[in-house]
Amino acid sequence: MTDLSPILAKADEALPQCLERLFDLVRIPSISTDPAYKADCRKAGEWLVKELADLGFDASLRDTPGHPMVVAHHAAEREDAPHALFYGHYDVQPVDPLNLWEDDPFAPAIKTKEGHEVITGRGTSDDKGQLLTFVEACRAYKAVKGSLPVKITILFEGEEESGSPSLKPFLEANAAELKADFALVCDTSMWDRETPAIAAALRGLVGEEVTITAADRDLHSGLFGGAAANPVHILTKILADLHDETGKVTLPGFYDGVEETPANIKASWESLGRTAESFLGEVGLSIPSGEQGRSVLELTWARPTAEVNGIIGGYTGEGFKTVIAAKASAKISFRLVGTQDPAKVRESFRAFVRSRIPADCSVDFHEHGGSPAIQLSYDSPVLTKAKNALSDEWPKPAVIIGMGGSIPIVGDFQKMLGMDSLLVGFGLTDDRIHSPNEKYDLNSYHKGIRSWIRILDALANS
Amino acid sequence: MTDLSPILAKADEALPQCLERLFDLVRIPSISTDPAYKADCRKAGEWLVKELADLGFDASLRDTPGHPMVVAHHAAEREDAPHALFYGHYDVQPVDPLNLWEDDPFAPAIKTKEGHEVITGRGTSDDKGQLLTFVEACRAYKAVKGSLPVKITILFEGEEESGSPSLKPFLEANAAELKADFALVCDTSMWDRETPAIAAALRGLVGEEVTITAADRDLHSGLFGGAAANPVHILTKILADLHDETGKVTLPGFYDGVEETPANIKASWESLGRTAESFLGEVGLSIPSGEQGRSVLELTWARPTAEVNGIIGGYTGEGFKTVIAAKASAKISFRLVGTQDPAKVRESFRAFVRSRIPADCSVDFHEHGGSPAIQLSYDSPVLTKAKNALSDEWPKPAVIIGMGGSIPIVGDFQKMLGMDSLLVGFGLTDDRIHSPNEKYDLNSYHKGIRSWIRILDALANS
Numbered sequence: 001m002t003d004l005s006p007i008l009a010k011a012d013e014a015l016p017q018c019l020e021r022l023f024d025l026v027r028i029p030s031i032s033t034d035p036a037y038k039a040d041c042r043k044a045g046e047w048l049v050k051e052l053a054d055l056g057f058d059a060s061l062r063d064t065p066g067h068p069m070v071v072a073h074h075a076a077e078r079e080d081a082p083h084a085l086f087y088g089h090y091d092v093q094p095v096d097p098l099n100l101w102e103d104d105p106f107a108p109a110i111k112t113k114e115g116h117e118v119i120t121g122r123g124t125s126d127d128k129g130q131l132l133t134f135v136e137a138c139r140a141y142k143a144v145k146g147s148l149p150v151k152i153t154i155l156f157e158g159e160e161e162s163g164s165p166s167l168k169p170f171l172e173a174n175a176a177e178l179k180a181d182f183a184l185v186c187d188t189s190m191w192d193r194e195t196p197a198i199a200a201a202l203r204g205l206v207g208e209e210v211t212i213t214a215a216d217r218d219l220h221s222g223l224f225g226g227a228a229a230n231p232v233h234i235l236t237k238i239l240a241d242l243h244d245e246t247g248k249v250t251l252p253g254f255y256d257g258v259e260e261t262p263a264n265i266k267a268s269w270e271s272l273g274r275t276a277e278s279f280l281g282e283v284g285l286s287i288p289s290g291e292q293g294r295s296v297l298e299l300t301w302a303r304p305t306a307e308v309n310g311i312i313g314g315y316t317g318e319g320f321k322t323v324i325a326a327k328a329s330a331k332i333s334f335r336l337v338g339t340q341d342p343a344k345v346r347e348s349f350r351a352f353v354r355s356r357i358p359a360d361c362s363v364d365f366h367e368h369g370g371s372p373a374i375q376l377s378y379d380s381p382v383l384t385k386a387k388n389a390l391s392d393e394w395p396k397p398a399v400i401i402g403m404g405g406s407i408p409i410v411g412d413f414q415k416m417l418g419m420d421s422l423l424v425g426f427g428l429t430d431d432r433i434h435s436p437n438e439k440y441d442l443n444s445y446h447k448g449i450r451s452w453i454r455i456l457d458a459l460a461n462s
Numbered sequence: 463m464t465d466l467s468p469i470l471a472k473a474d475e476a477l478p479q480c481l482e483r484l485f486d487l488v489r490i491p492s493i494s495t496d497p498a499y500k501a502d503c504r505k506a507g508e509w510l511v512k513e514l515a516d517l518g519f520d521a522s523l524r525d526t527p528g529h530p531m532v533v534a535h536h537a538a539e540r541e542d543a544p545h546a547l548f549y550g551h552y553d554v555q556p557v558d559p560l561n562l563w564e565d566d567p568f569a570p571a572i573k574t575k576e577g578h579e580v581i582t583g584r585g586t587s588d589d590k591g592q593l594l595t596f597v598e599a600c601r602a603y604k605a606v607k608g609s610l611p612v613k614i615t616i617l618f619e620g621e622e623e624s625g626s627p628s629l630k631p632f633l634e635a636n637a638a639e640l641k642a643d644f645a646l647v648c649d650t651s652m653w654d655r656e657t658p659a660i661a662a663a664l665r666g667l668v669g670e671e672v673t674i675t676a677a678d679r680d681l682h683s684g685l686f687g688g689a690a691a692n693p694v695h696i697l698t699k700i701l702a703d704l705h706d707e708t709g710k711v712t713l714p715g716f717y718d719g720v721e722e723t724p725a726n727i728k729a730s731w732e733s734l735g736r737t738a739e740s741f742l743g744e745v746g747l748s749i750p751s752g753e754q755g756r757s758v759l760e761l762t763w764a765r766p767t768a769e770v771n772g773i774i775g776g777y778t779g780e781g782f783k784t785v786i787a788a789k790a791s792a793k794i795s796f797r798l799v800g801t802q803d804p805a806k807v808r809e810s811f812r813a814f815v816r817s818r819i820p821a822d823c824s825v826d827f828h829e830h831g832g833s834p835a836i837q838l839s840y841d842s843p844v845l846t847k848a849k850n851a852l853s854d855e856w857p858k859p860a861v862i863i864g865m866g867g868s869i870p871i872v873g874d875f876q877k878m879l880g881m882d883s884l885l886v887g888f889g890l891t892d893d894r895i896h897s898p899n900e901k902y903d904l905n906s907y908h909k910g911i912r913s914w915i916r917i918l919d920a921l922a923n924s
Contacts, residue, residue, distance in 0.1 A: 203684065207782045216746030222665065222867025225769045225797050226752040226761040228742060232770040232792075233705070233751075240702035243695070280690060284678030286822045289695075290688040299688040307687045308694040309785050314772035315793060320669045320830035322795050322867075323771050330694075331777060333784050335687050360748040368782035405684025405784075 002149070002457050011140040011449045018136045018449060019110070019119070021051065025090070025128045026108040026121040032067055032091035033162045041067040041158045044090040048135075048156055055139055057154065062174075064166035067091060067158030071177070074138070074154075077147035081460050085153045085180035085419070087409060088131025088187065089160035092123035093434045100436035110442060114430075117442040124440035126433035130186040130425055131156060133445060137452030149460035153180055160187075164408065171416045182382050183413045184455075188425035190444070191272065191399050196390040196451065198383060199423040200376040201301055201402035202410060204336030206345050207368030210235070210353055211329035214361045218314075219324040229361050231328040232313040238356050239330060242306045247291040249306045249334075251348045257339035261302045265378055268399060269297045301402025305335040306349075331368070335404065342370030374410050376420050382459065386422055389454035393447055426451065464611070464919050473602040473911045480598045480911060481572070481581070483513065487552070487590045488570040488583040494529055494553035495624045503529040503620045506552040510597075510618055517601055519616065524636075526628035529553060529620030533639070536600070536616075539609035543922050547615045547642035547881070549871060550593030550649065551622035554585035555896045562898035572904060576892075579904040586902035588895035592648040592887055593618060595907060599914030611922035615642055622649075626870065633878045644844050645875045646917075650887035652906070653734065653861050658852040658913065660845060661885035662838040663763055663864035664872060666798030668807050669830030672697070672815055673791035676823045680776075681786040691823050693790040694775040700818050701792060704768045709753040711768045711796075713810045719801035723764045727840055730861055731759045763864025767797040768811075793830070797866065804832035836872050838882050844921065848884055851916035855909055888913065 011018075030044035031037040045061050045068045052059035052072040059072035070090070076083075095105040103109060108121035119129060141148055155178060159166055171178060191197040214229040244250050261269075276288045279296040290299045313328025315321035334345050350365055357363045376383060378400060390398035403423075410421045426448035432438050473480075492506035493499040507523050507530045514521035514534040521534035532552070538545075557567045565571060570583035581591065603610055617640060621628055633640060653659040676691040706712050723731075738750045741758040752761045775790025777783035796807050812827055819825045838845065840862060852860035865885075872883045888910035894900050 205684075205784070207784075209782070214747060215742075219745060220867065221767075221769045221771060221795060222667075222797065222865070224745070224762065225795075225866060226765050226767040227738070227750050227758040228745065228747055229749070229751040230769060232773050233701070236698040236701040236770065236773070239695070239698040276689070280822070283681060283686070283690065284822075285676060285690055287691070287820055288689050289691040289820065296689040300686065303688050305683075305688040307683045307692060307784075307786060308698065308776065309683060309783060310776035310778045310787070311694050311698070311790070312774050312778040314770065316772045316774040316791075320671070320793055320795070321771060322667070322669075322769075324769060325772070328773070329778075331782055333683060333687075333782070335684065358749055358751065360742070360746075403684070404687060405682065 007144045023108045066166045070156035072154040074152045076151040081150045083151040083180040085183045089127045089157045091158045118439040125427045125431035129440035133448030136449045179417045183421040185421045189427040194395040196394045196398040197401045199403045202374040204371045204373035206334040206342045206370040209331045209366040211364045221322040235328045300404040336373045385458040389458040393451045469606045485570045491568045528628045532618035534616040536614045538613040543612045545613040545642040547645045551589045553620045580901040587889045587893035591902035595910030598911045641879045645883040647883045651889040656857040658856045658860040659863045661865045662862045664836040666833045666835035668796040668804045668832040671828040673826045683784040697790045762866040798835045847920040851920040855913045
């Protein structure tokens with residue numbers, strides 16, 4: 001084991017300069033969704049290339065049809081060291097409504113808010129502060145040791161907030177250059193202020209839109225009601241049939257590939273003390289609504305769902321119209337876990353619907369994307385090393401968590417580059433990413449840098 | 463029995479003048495919904511007052527907060543003759559989109575369309591042509607006999623197409639003047655070109671809007687899906703539960719007051735030859751969807767329904783949003799028959815919904831009107847006399863039919879003036895009322911006049 005204390009001390013001592021660099025990057029309004037900020041996006045990429053080059057990386061800006069990518073390489077001290085691809089994004093969300101900001105989103109500062117020192121500004125948490133924790137960790141490590149413990153490739157994109165249109169083609173075209181032993185992704189949150197977290201399970205997603213057509217026009221319910229098929233009735237019956245009385249999804253084969261979460265992981269989740277009351281209470285609810293007999297963390301991290309995200313049919317304006325609609329439609333998503341196959345889930349759903357459509361009615365389906373779940377091994381060496389390193393830095397041991405949503409980049413790395421991702425981040429749930437008054441705790445930044453120093457070192461040692 | 467042949471001959475001979483008068487009335491653009499035509503509405507009322515006064519009626523225009531009413535009285539030849547209130551409306555629907563009209567809507571003419579001589583123009587069928595069949599019948603009767611066989615009160619309103627806001631207060635304020643033994647309403651259709659019809663059953667209506675609220679905001683389905691209540695799921699389950707496998711409505715007590723249609727009436731409906739294929743085929747359907755084992759005429763005329771007229775919840779725009787909505791809502795109507803009680807149906811529905819709402823969710827209801835069904839005796843003397851009179855005039859015997867929708871005036875006459883209505887009309891289903899190219903068959907007008915001559919006479923005789 002390396003003696004990390006001089007490197008950690010260096011990081012502590014250099015914190016003011018680390019902050020200055022974060023401020024510099026935040027001052028560049030790199031809003032990727034708004035064409036007016038195209039030059040600023042490029043400027044943020046160029047700023048990163050320069051910083052990485054100054055640090056000794058072989059760094060370059062790579063053009064894409066959209067905003068450019070930053071790619072940088074650095075060798076390791078030892079030839080046989082592992083190779084990590086670090087991913088982050090330099091683009092940020094728009095800032096409107098601007099009048100709701102207490103501070104200028106692009107003039108970062110240190111403020112005390114709710115008893116904590118925080119760095120204010122758009123992108124401080126998502127993702128400029130987070131990605132710089134890694135860069136500054138490399139800087140401190142190199143300043144003390146003259147080298148890095150693992151071989152590092154860096155990939156920063158500038159289109160994450162606008163759906164990453166250039167990412168897949170770029171990964172495909174540069175697979176050989178970008179492929180590493182594993183990826184490090186710093187775009188997630190801590191469990192709480194004292195407890196770092198590594199996300200090891202991300203649910204997949206299947207999106208479907210279904211439209212049922214009955215009569216060839218809207219009908220008067222007085223003239224036709226009781227005899228003519230009502231597509232809203234057909235649709236609501238189908239949607240109601242999607243769940244049984246215990247909250248399980250009824251699609252044939254839906255649970256193929258769904259495994260029970262290991263007992264020790266479930267026990268660690270239970271120890272987090274997240275009750276139905278505390279989790280649902282924040283949004284005005286109290287009773288878990290999904291599969292019976294499972295905790296809210298298991299329901300949202302490790303169980304698949306069928307969820308109606310939108311439904312419309314007939315007259316929905318003010319007042320009343322006695323109409324029997326010609327059409328009714330719904331948008332439905334399935335969250336997937338384990339090895340559930342998106343294509344099979346989609347087909348099972350479509351067959352389920354088709355079998356319930358009367359012979360004189362018709363149904364159309366529209367696909368809205370599909371991706372499998374990401375399930376990393378709960379006891380891989382990379383994950384175990386990172387967990388121990390984080391536990392050394394923070395007041396409480398790191399927890400291995402799931403995430404109810406999807407992070408597409410993780411699936412892309414797995415599918416296109418054949419590597420798993422380690423998801424570590426130092427954001428907090430109150431960082432207000434995507435909202436006015438985004439902030440990043442000074443502690444997240446400082447201890448984030450220190451965390452990466454520890455993780456990099458741990459990854460280099462077997 | 464009176465010898466009607468000279469009166470009928472008079473009507474035949476006077477047809478050109480009858481048409482001139484209808485043309486005069488149609489030329490007045492009495493669109494009640496558009497304030498720009500306020501003076502024209504009054505003009506139409508004044509025109510009718512003058513015609514009725516010329517005919518010997520004690521006729522007057524009565525102001526209301528909206529468009530004026532026409533009220534007219536005429537004594538009968540015999541003191542003990544029955545007293546009928548004849549109702550019609552002189553206002554018409556708007557004409558837009560004007561470019562879809564083949565002829566000027568306010569320049570009536572006789573044209574041949576699809577092999578039939580028709581009178582073109584807005585209001586020719588709904589309801590100026592229809593109401594004049596009655597006035598012209600009185601004219602012919604009086605021209606030959608010097609008197610009328612029944613005592614007649616006439617009520618023409620000018621707000622039927624805009625919801626009749628002044629009607630109820632007017633009936634209330636003038637109940638003693640308007641009360642008769644029965645009402646004659648000429649605002650309905652023939653069964654087909656050869657078969658006159660009398661509507662004896664009109665379904666009632668209860669309108670309800672239900673809104674279910676779960677969380678206090680829209681939720682991300684990745685973060686909360688599987689644990690948080692989805693109001694669309696709750697709503698679709700409730701709506702699906704409203705019908706059982708046989709198409710019956712499951713609300714407790716819903717069928718209280720619903721009686722089986724008499725066998726002879728059902729047999730007469732079956733003889734009309736209206737099959738599921740012919741009825742539903744017109745709108746692209748073929749399979750009756752309501753209660754099993756009943757004909758489409760029975761389903762739409764004599765059976766109650768629960769129908770979802772609109773539903774909305776979550777994201778319904780282009781693309782996809784993985785949202786769990788905070789709210790979902792639906793508009794539901796119940797068509798009522800027999801003596802079903804609108805208030806009880808509403809309460810049963812609300813109790814049914816409330817019992818299915820999870821404890822941490824809430825529900826709001828909004829009332830959209832309610833009226834009971836109108837069920838006239840299938841063998842009352844008035845109905846039997848009118849049926850025989852119509853059968854004498856037309857190629858095929860008159861049929862007693864039901865109507866799936868409601869005609870509010872009939873309920874008002876029953877409730878406020880304590881009298882039943884005889885619904886006879888000579889419109890055809892292809893008259894395109896409320897649409898561009900409205901027309902009234904010349905045959906409807908001519909034989910409509912002759913029909914009323916026969917009915918008036920029949921009503922006077924016991």
